[in-house]
Amino acid sequence: METGVTARGRSVLITDAVDKTLLAELNRSGFQTTYKPEIKKQDLEKEIGKYDVLVVRSRTKVDHRLIEMGTNLKVIARAGIGLDSIDVDAARERKIKVVYAPGSSTQSVVELTVMLAIMLLRNVKQGMKLVERGDFIKVPGQELKGKTLGIIGFGRIGYQTASVMKAFGMNVVAYDTFQNHEAIREVSGRFVTLDELMAISDVISVNVTMGRGDKPILSRKQFNGIKSGAVIINTSRAAAIDGQDLLEALTSGKISGFATDVLWNEPPQEKWERAIIEMANVIVTSHIGAQTLESQKRVASITAENILRAFTEVN
Ligand code: NAD
Numbered sequence: 001m002e003t004g005v006t007a008r009g010r011s012v013l014i015t016d017a018v019d020k021t022l023l024a025e026l027n028r029s030g031f032q033t034t035y036k037p038e039i040k041k042q043d044l045e046k047e048i049g050k051y052d053v054l055v056v057r058s059r060t061k062v063d064h065r066l067i068e069m070g071t072n073l074k075v076i077a078r079a080g081i082g083l084d085s086i087d088v089d090a091a092r093e094r095k096i097k098v099v100y101a102p103g104s105s106t107q108s109v110v111e112l113t114v115m116l117a118i119m120l121l122r123n124v125k126q127g128m129k130l131v132e133r134g135d136f137i138k139v140p141g142q143e144l145k146g147k148t149l150g151i152i153g154f155g156r157i158g159y160q161t162a163s164v165m166k167a168f169g170m171n172v173v174a175y176d177t178f179q180n181h182e183a184i185r186e187v188s189g190r191f192v193t194l195d196e197l198m199a200i201s202d203v204i205s206v207n208v209t210m211g212r213g214d215k216p217i218l219s220r221k222q223f224n225g226i227k228s229g230a231v232i233i234n235t236s237r238a239a240a241i242d243g244q245d246l247l248e249a250l251t252s253g254k255i256s257g258f259a260t261d262v263l264w265n266e267p268p269q270e271k272w273e274r275a276i277i278e279m280a281n282v283i284v285t286s287h288i289g290a291q292t293l294e295s296q297k298r299v300a301s302i303t304a305e306n307i308l309r310a311f312t313e314v315n
Pocket of ligand 1: 081082083102103105106109152153154155156157158175176177178207208209210217235236237261262287288289290291
């Protein structure tokens with residue numbers, strides 16, 4: 001990255017844990033970085049007025065109030081994918097640029113999604129629990145091959161997941177509000193309605209983007225139409241699924257298994273969230289989709305580039 005003259009001396013506050021590449025690249029470009037990955041909300045509100053750039057990941061919620069207090073803010077950067085933790089409208093009103101790092105963690109999330117699909121179909125959680133308590137029992141499972149994968153949200157992660165799953169011999173269908181026909185052809189798949197996807201898919205992978213306040217895409221109506229024996233994986237955003245309807249559908253046996261990397265509250269707070277997590281056929285990972293060395297390095301360098309570009313543009 002070239003040194004941006006307009007960046008020199010400008011201050012950047014980073015309030016979530018990031019790969020050190022990001023600090024190094026920003027410093028090299030002339031920014032002054034302050035790294036406070038554990039800063040508390042009230043301290044952040046006191047300090048934010050001093051900074052030109054705020055860098056966050058998932059922990060820091062950039063709400064209207066914080067944006068109001070960031071009187072010098074010119075750029076807010078999400079070192080990751082998805083802007084649902086940032087009040088983008090409030091930022092736009094104040095002419096603050098919002099940047100993020102699309103594509104940076106696609107491969108990592110795809111690998112996690114594939115792992116979760118296999119874990120569900122092979123009943124790995126149940127088997128591990130038995131082994132841990134001394135019962136070395138062979139738990140039967142199923143293969144991916146020949147089954148139908150239904151991707152909800154056929155964007156970067158959805159498409160790549162479908163490509164990998166096709167190599168396992170799965171048939172692909174997808175539902176998306178925007179239909180990328182070239183991409184669906186590449187995986188020999190087809191676009192279907194959400195109802196059809198629910199009715200014919202054995203493995204359903206949720207890979208949509210969610211805006212702040214968006215309504216869930218999957219709730220009781222969709223669960224009522226799900227194919228018998230189907231499992232659902234969500235590595236996108238918890239808000240894409242109605243949690244209480246999900247608990248009901250898991251309890252009644254309508255949904256055979258559920259794996260998620262994202263929760264409605266992280267960490268979980270609601271009783272119904274805990275009830276979902278504790279079910280034998282539910283696997284929960286702690287929002288680790290982008291938590292690989294490779295992904296974090298890519299996020300860091302794309303974020304640094306985007307800040308420099310956005311910052312240069314606003315000056
Ligand atoms: P993307 O923008 O490339 O693709 C998202 C797709 O969802 C788009 O094709 C869009 O048209 C579609 N979509 C949006 N709203 C929809 C709706 N209501 N119904 C149907 N389709 C809809 O995004 P991506 O990079 O593939 O990321 C997908 C999701 O994964 C995002 O929510 C992102 O935040 C999440 N993500 C999670 C992790 C993690 O750590 N678990 C890491 C990276 C990304």
